[in-house]
Amino acid sequence: MYDIVIIGAGVSGCAIARELSRYRAKVCVVEKYEDVCCGTSKANSAIVHAGFDAEAGSLMAKLNVRGNEMMEPLAGELDFPFLRNGSLVTMYQEEDRPNLVKLYENGLANGVKGMKILGQQELHAMEPNIAPQAAAALYAPTGGIVCPFGLTIALAENAFTNGVEFRFNTEVQKLQPVKGGWSLTTSTGTMTAKYVVNAAGVYADVFNNMVSKVKIHITPRRGNYCLLDKSTGGFVKHTIFQLPGKYGKGVLVSPTVHGNTIVGPTAVDIADRDGTNTTAEELSELTEKAGRMVRGLPIRQVITSFAGLRAHEEHHEFVIGEVPDAPGFINCAGIESPGLTSSPAIGKMVADLLCNKMGLEPDPDFSGVRKGILDPKKLSHEEYQKLIREKPAYGNMICRCEMITEGEILDAIHRPLGAKSLDGVKRRTRAGMGRCQAGFCSPRTMEILARELGVSQEKITKCGGASGLIVGTNKDSL
Amino acid sequence: MKQYDIVMIGAGPAGLAAAVSAYDAGARSILLLERDSQLGGILNQCIHNGFGLHTFHEELTGPEYAKRFVDEVRKRNIEYKLNTMVINISHEKVITAVNRSDGLMEIQAKAIVLAMGCRERSRGALNIPGYRPAGIYSAGTAQRLVNMEGYLPGRRVVILGSGDIGLIMARRMTLEGAKVLVVAELMPYSGGLKRNIVQCLDDFNIPLKLSTTVINIEGKERVTGITLAKVDDHRKPIPGTEEHYDCDTLMLSCGLIPENELSRSMGVQINPVTNGPCVNESLETNIPGVFAAGNVLHVHDLVDYVSEEAASAGSAAAGYAALGTNRSARREIPLETSGGPRYTVPCTIDPDHMPEKLTVRFRVGNVIKNKAVSVYFDQDRIIHRKRPVMAPGEMEELVLTKKYFNEHPDLSKIRICVESV
Incomplete structure (x- = not known):
């Protein structure tokens, strides 16, 4: 039995996971897609809001301003662009x-x-x-302004290296209270957990409404x-x-x-x-x-x-907390703008809540520092030269528009919770994000992915699931 | 810092021809920089025939055509570096490039020939609405996968845009076992060569729908269908004309964009019509000693003309490298256009530096029938030539001889126009 299962590996789920990884607890994040940051977290304005919008006195206002303050030191610790x-x-x-x-x-x-x-x-x-x-x-x-992929991936990687488990391609289908917690029926098997955190973005109401009579509507x-x-x-x-x-x-x-x-x-x-x-x-x-x-x-x-x-909740307010008629089920719902900004504060709030409830002990091995993917463009001429001598892949330019080398793509694939698809590489390195939109680099990135993951190119997808890029070989149907 | 007299940025057809001709004009310190793993550029993935009719009077495939020039480069022992990406060129012609074996290098050139080619207009740049699933390919990317790697990117294909690569890929995909359902073209005329329409679409019964565009892309993971609609004179979709196609692939052949990011950042002036540098009769940009040729200058339809153009740039670069800055002051007689031609290459001419016969190339903006192309030297019409048909998909050219210039010593401007016969 897990201590905590978090549904959803978006920015909220990953921020909560990272905060919880400070404690001794068995935590698992389950995600429907093949990677973190595949839903609302990947497609937004990428703004760190100052906090003048949200209604004074609301939870949204409080977490916005707090999240804004937390973002800068967090960007330093976790090495993401802000x-x-x-x-x-x-x-x-x-x-x-x-x-x-x-x-x-x-x-x-x-x-x-x-x-x-x-x-x-x-x-x-x-x-x-x-x-x-x-x-x-x-x-x-x-x-x-922040890189929303950079933020979410950094949180997830740091949570993972501090012991949080991630299960991808796993869709939660059913939630049932069991003795001492919850049973989760998923597309890849059944899990049990003492506490469940609902960070399911636009699906958060579906899970809340499975377990509670107090319905929410997103x-x-x-x-x-x-x-x-x-x-x-x-x-x-x-x-x-x-x-x-x-x-x-x-x-x-x-x-x-x-x-x-x-x-x-x-x-x-x-x-x-x-x-x-x-x-x-x-x-x-x-x-x-x-x-x-x-x-x-x-x-x-x-x-x-x-x-x-x-994920617009009808009262335009974050819904965060334990559901009164479903003990052990913690909502983190209605996280729409300024959700990205608030995420560090949301993570802390939910982790504090669980920590108090469960009496979690700090993990002395926790390390809150994470290094991002090395960007050779930020090196001096001499440092870059030295890097290529040691790792020649950094001299092999793959994405010509964004100037991304094979070295960075290899790092993206082999680091904790590494990239498995073209979009995974893109969100970690920016390869394919430039003006030609992967016209030139996608065949080369596909080749690198296939080689490094030890699969045929026909198995390489754009973003997991049925998003295969190649359907066969020439004349295979003739 | 390494030093060369002439560096070609790119070793596709333009870079290769420029290098050979620079050598033959006397230059010896020449370097070709190529980002791909072999010489020849995009020609290597163009395995269809039809190349070289003008240059070699025979029909070659792309790789065969490239090999003719690669052989010439090798015969002359011209130096080249593969898998090498140029990441910056300074206004002072210091080239910064990177590869696995040399690492980061800086090269001082006396003269540079820009020969980076072009890229395809992407779905994003076209702003086609709908989902963003796998299965949306630019025609050139699909061509690489099919022709160089043997992979089929899809089985039921809709093609948007009737550029030559799209037409060629319609035939290729059919031959490889895919079903090409339709080629849609936004404009009321095709963007490709007439011969490609006949040989790639008509011969395979693939319909070409003009004044038609994609208005929706369906499929959350892989393309499952697209919707086409007719467009009006303002290229806006006409409600009620929608047609749905079940398909797994949308291929785009909607125009090529010269890749001039390096040129721009070094200060080369760009013509907004061609997206390529403004050049004079020697194909020299506003930066003395920096020349341009091939698709980085303006998008060509036939590689033969790329080679011809690049040869002029190469010999001009050799001349510059030999003389350095000790050149006489230059005249710049502007070429202007009206009534059809959208641009000319070159943009200006200095009669003292032009060859005996100078080819001027241009494209028209619309299909024009039964008109004439005229050249005016100030008020004097010196050329008036009937053209039964001109189309945007086919590059036009005319030749100006030195004689005309000698007869007009006080020439202030040249105008190229389309007018009634």
Whole structure:
């Protein structure tokens, strides 16, 4: 019997796992997909919100501000990309000023530090590409950007090296209370656990509603995004939000931590919990809305578009805690924006809760430091030269757009919880994330994966399951 | 730091031809840098025939065509490095490259020929809505898997875009046992060569649907279907014209983009129409001693013209390397276009540095029938040639001889236009 089983290896599940790995406990994360970070955590704005949005006094507000504070030291410990670039909520009509002030006051109540309302001149000096009619903005210097894959993978790797088990391709189908805990029927067998943590993202209500009479309701809220080429890097320096106003809730235009520009998201409530498709309507809505916020949006530089789902709980609040009529079942539900920001604080909150309940002992062997994949681009000429002499794979360039070497791909495959698919390699190294979108490197990455995993290329997938890239060999049907 | 007179960035058809011609023009210190594991570039995956009709007056496959030039390179003992990626070129022509055996190296060149080729426009850049499953391939990626590795990327295929690689792959996939259901083309005309439409689609009964695009991609893991729709004159899908296809693969052949990231970062001026460098009659960019040829300059349809163009760049580079900066001041007579041609290569001409006969290449933006191509030297029409059909998929060329320039000593601009006969 496990002490704790966490359902879902998204950013919340992995943050909880990493916090729990500080203690002596038998913990397992079960994940439906083949890798961590395959659901909501992989497709979002990648923003570390300052915390002025969430309603004062809410759990969401508290965890947002706390998560924001925790992100910087965490990025240091776990070596993932994070940048405090500051955010600007921009106002385009004078009549919206009361709303801007209200937002500022809400931020103050939430404990957001350093905020300031900027006048037109100051705003345009800070962001020369802002639309001319932008009249004022709420500036929050604590706003930041993060690599959502980098964060989630780092949390998971560190949890794993500290003893947390991960079971992939394992879908939880049924939950039943048993003596001293829970029985979980999964697609790969039955598990038992003293405590279950429900971090199932858009499916969290399904699991809650299996065990509790107090129903919760989560709506997948789809957002389309466009990612622009790195040649647009610096188009905006801060994360630009639009103050909700006459045109409804706006979208954001932001640099990413890797130097691209991201535009999004739309917001459409859908029924399909895996409905991550982009639509023509939403993509054109994005272009139109973002086009009003900035001057000369370089939308023709788009390199990819994608959609993510927010796990929208009907009261727009995080639902975290033990379910009263299902003892031992801990919800971590309704984790939508600012969920990514809040994840370090969510992890700590859930771990503290379990620690108190179960009386967990600290694990003296815990090491909270993790090194990410070595990026030769960050080395000096001499250091890089030395690295190639020792490991020639770092001299073999595989992804020409993002300049990713075979050495980095090998590291991604062989490190703890290593990559098993093209997307796994991509999310760990960025190989295939550039302007050609893996046109040149995918056959080479497939070859490396097959060789290193000891399987034929026909077994290599884009993202696990039935996402095979090759269907056979030439003339095999003739 | 190693030093060479001339370094070719890329050893595909352009780099190879440039190296051979630079050698024949007298240069000896020449280096070819190639990122792939063999010389010849994309030609190595183009196993169909039809290459070399102009150059060798026979039909060769891509690898055979490449071998002709590789043999010439070897005969001259021209140095090359494979599996070597150029990661930066400075404005002062210091090339930073990396490979497994040499590690990180810096090379000072006197002259550089940019010959990096192009990349395919991706699904992301086309912004096609739908899911993002496995089974969406650019035609060139599929071509590599099939022709070089023997793997079949899909069994029921829809192709978007009628560029030449897409047409070639429609035939290849059919021959390898896949079913190609349809080729859809956004424009009202094909983007490829007429001969490829006939030999790759018509001969295999593969329908070509013009003014048609993909409006949805289905399948959460692997492609399960796509929806096509007709588009109006503004290329917007027309409701009610949707057609669904069950398929496991969407292949894209929607245009090629010259790969000029290195060029841009070293300060080479790029023509927004071609996405390639602006060059003069010697195929020299705005940076003296930096030349460009092949698909990095503008996308070609026939490799023969790539070789021809690259040979000019190679000999010009040899001339530059020999003379260094001790050149006379240059004139830049601009070439302008109107009424059809979208661009010209070169962009400017210096009559004192041009050869006896200079080939000017261009493409038109639309299918044009029964018109004439004219060349004006200021107000003087010096060429007026009837063309029954011109199409965006086929590159046009015309030859300007030195004689015309001698007759116009005060020439201020050249205009190339399409006009009534």
